[in-house]
Amino acid sequence: MKALDIAEVVKISGVSPSALRFYEKKGLITPTGRKGLRRQYQAEVIQTLALVALGRLAGFTLDEIAEVVNPKGYAIQREQLMAKAEEIDNTIKRQAKVRDGLRHVANCSAPSHMQCPQFQKIIKAAQRSTTHPCPVR
Numbered sequence: 001m002k003a004l005d006i007a008e009v010v011k012i013s014g015v016s017p018s019a020l021r022f023y024e025k026k027g028l029i030t031p032t033g034r035k036g037l038r039r040q041y042q043a044e045v046i047q048t049l050a051l052v053a054l055g056r057l058a059g060f061t062l063d064e065i066a067e068v069v070n071p072k073g074y075a076i077q078r079e080q081l082m083a084k085a086e087e088i089d090n091t092i093k094r095q096a097k098v099r100d101g102l103r104h105v106a107n108c109s110a111p112s113h114m115q116c117p118q119f120q121k122i123i124k125a126a127q128r129s130t131t132h133p134c135p136v137r
Contacts, residue, residue: 003032003040013049027066028052058084098122 023029031039048069055065101122110116
Protein backbone atom coordinates (compact mmCIF):
# COMPACT_ATOMS: atom_id res chain seq x y z
CA MET A 1 0.00 0.00 0.00
CA LYS A 2 1.38 3.38 -1.02
CA ALA A 3 2.25 5.78 1.74
CA LEU A 4 1.22 9.42 1.41
CA ASP A 5 3.50 12.18 2.52
CA ILE A 6 2.15 15.10 4.52
CA ALA A 7 1.85 17.35 1.45
CA GLU A 8 -0.32 14.77 -0.33
CA VAL A 9 -2.52 14.36 2.74
CA VAL A 10 -2.93 18.14 2.96
CA LYS A 11 -3.83 18.37 -0.73
CA ILE A 12 -6.33 15.50 -0.66
CA SER A 13 -7.95 16.23 2.71
CA GLY A 14 -7.75 20.02 2.89
CA VAL A 15 -6.48 19.71 6.47
CA SER A 16 -3.55 22.00 7.27
CA PRO A 17 -0.16 20.56 8.28
CA SER A 18 -0.47 22.17 11.73
CA ALA A 19 -3.88 20.50 12.21
CA LEU A 20 -2.39 17.14 11.18
CA ARG A 21 0.36 17.53 13.78
CA PHE A 22 -2.25 18.53 16.38
CA TYR A 23 -4.37 15.49 15.49
CA GLU A 24 -1.28 13.34 16.01
CA LYS A 25 -0.82 14.76 19.50
CA LYS A 26 -4.49 14.01 20.24
CA GLY A 27 -4.04 10.41 19.06
CA LEU A 28 -6.42 10.76 16.12
CA ILE A 29 -3.86 9.85 13.46
CA THR A 30 -0.45 8.23 13.44
CA PRO A 31 2.28 8.68 10.85
CA THR A 32 3.93 5.53 9.57
CA GLY A 33 7.35 7.17 9.50
CA ARG A 34 9.30 9.84 7.67
CA LYS A 35 10.82 10.30 4.28
CA GLY A 36 13.47 12.90 4.88
CA LEU A 37 11.75 15.51 7.03
CA ARG A 38 8.24 14.75 5.75
CA ARG A 39 5.82 12.65 7.70
CA GLN A 40 4.35 9.64 5.91
CA TYR A 41 0.83 8.28 6.42
CA GLN A 42 -1.12 5.25 5.28
CA ALA A 43 -3.78 6.03 2.68
CA GLU A 44 -6.50 5.25 5.28
CA VAL A 45 -5.62 8.52 7.01
CA ILE A 46 -7.85 10.29 4.46
CA GLN A 47 -10.89 8.34 5.67
CA THR A 48 -9.93 8.98 9.28
CA LEU A 49 -9.67 12.72 8.61
CA ALA A 50 -13.10 12.63 6.95
CA LEU A 51 -14.51 10.98 10.08
CA VAL A 52 -12.85 13.63 12.24
CA ALA A 53 -14.43 16.35 10.08
CA LEU A 54 -17.84 14.67 10.36
CA GLY A 55 -17.47 14.37 14.13
CA ARG A 56 -16.55 18.02 14.47
CA LEU A 57 -19.49 19.00 12.26
CA ALA A 58 -21.75 16.99 14.57
CA GLY A 59 -20.36 18.88 17.56
CA PHE A 60 -18.12 16.24 19.08
CA THR A 61 -14.93 17.40 20.78
CA LEU A 62 -11.61 16.07 19.54
CA ASP A 63 -11.31 14.02 22.74
CA GLU A 64 -14.70 12.43 22.05
CA ILE A 65 -13.68 11.74 18.47
CA ALA A 66 -10.42 10.18 19.68
CA GLU A 67 -12.49 7.64 21.64
CA VAL A 68 -14.11 6.53 18.38
CA VAL A 69 -11.23 6.90 15.94
CA ASN A 70 -8.04 5.09 16.78
CA PRO A 71 -5.15 3.52 14.87
CA LYS A 72 -6.52 0.01 15.50
CA GLY A 73 -9.85 0.73 13.87
CA TYR A 74 -13.17 2.31 14.66
CA ALA A 75 -15.26 1.65 17.75
CA ILE A 76 -18.71 3.11 17.20
CA GLN A 77 -20.38 3.93 20.49
CA ARG A 78 -24.02 3.94 19.45
CA GLU A 79 -25.35 5.43 22.70
CA GLN A 80 -22.99 8.40 22.36
CA LEU A 81 -24.08 8.90 18.75
CA MET A 82 -27.77 8.79 19.72
CA ALA A 83 -27.19 11.29 22.53
CA LYS A 84 -25.47 13.67 20.12
CA ALA A 85 -28.30 13.25 17.60
CA GLU A 86 -30.80 14.18 20.34
CA GLU A 87 -28.69 17.20 21.28
CA ILE A 88 -28.67 18.32 17.63
CA ASP A 89 -32.46 17.83 17.43
CA ASN A 90 -32.94 20.01 20.51
CA THR A 91 -30.66 22.69 19.07
CA ILE A 92 -32.58 22.65 15.79
CA LYS A 93 -35.89 23.05 17.65
CA ARG A 94 -34.57 25.99 19.70
CA GLN A 95 -33.06 27.66 16.63
CA ALA A 96 -36.28 27.20 14.65
CA LYS A 97 -38.22 28.96 17.41
CA VAL A 98 -35.74 31.83 17.39
CA ARG A 99 -35.88 32.02 13.58
CA ASP A 100 -39.67 32.09 13.58
CA GLY A 101 -39.72 34.75 16.28
CA LEU A 102 -37.25 36.93 14.43
CA ARG A 103 -39.28 36.65 11.24
CA HIS A 104 -42.39 37.68 13.15
CA VAL A 105 -40.65 40.68 14.68
CA ALA A 106 -39.23 41.71 11.31
CA ASN A 107 -42.76 41.81 9.90
CA CYS A 108 -44.52 43.01 13.05
CA SER A 109 -46.82 46.00 12.72
CA ALA A 110 -45.80 47.39 16.13
CA PRO A 111 -44.16 50.84 15.87
CA SER A 112 -40.99 49.48 17.53
CA HIS A 113 -39.69 45.97 18.05
CA MET A 114 -39.57 46.74 21.78
CA GLN A 115 -43.36 47.25 21.67
CA CYS A 116 -43.95 43.89 19.99
CA PRO A 117 -45.36 41.33 22.48
CA GLN A 118 -43.69 38.47 20.55
CA PHE A 119 -40.30 40.20 20.80
CA GLN A 120 -40.80 40.62 24.54
CA LYS A 121 -41.43 36.85 24.80
CA ILE A 122 -38.23 36.17 22.86
CA ILE A 123 -36.24 38.43 25.18
CA LYS A 124 -37.67 36.72 28.28
CA ALA A 125 -36.98 33.25 26.85
CA ALA A 126 -33.41 34.24 26.00
CA GLN A 127 -32.91 35.66 29.48
CA ARG A 128 -34.19 32.43 31.08
CA SER A 129 -31.85 30.31 28.99
CA THR A 130 -28.75 32.32 29.91
CA THR A 131 -29.50 33.08 33.57
CA HIS A 132 -28.14 30.62 36.09
CA PRO A 133 -29.46 30.82 39.64
CA CYS A 134 -26.71 31.73 42.02
CA PRO A 135 -27.31 31.30 45.74
CA VAL A 136 -26.73 34.48 47.72
CA ARG A 137 -24.53 34.04 50.74
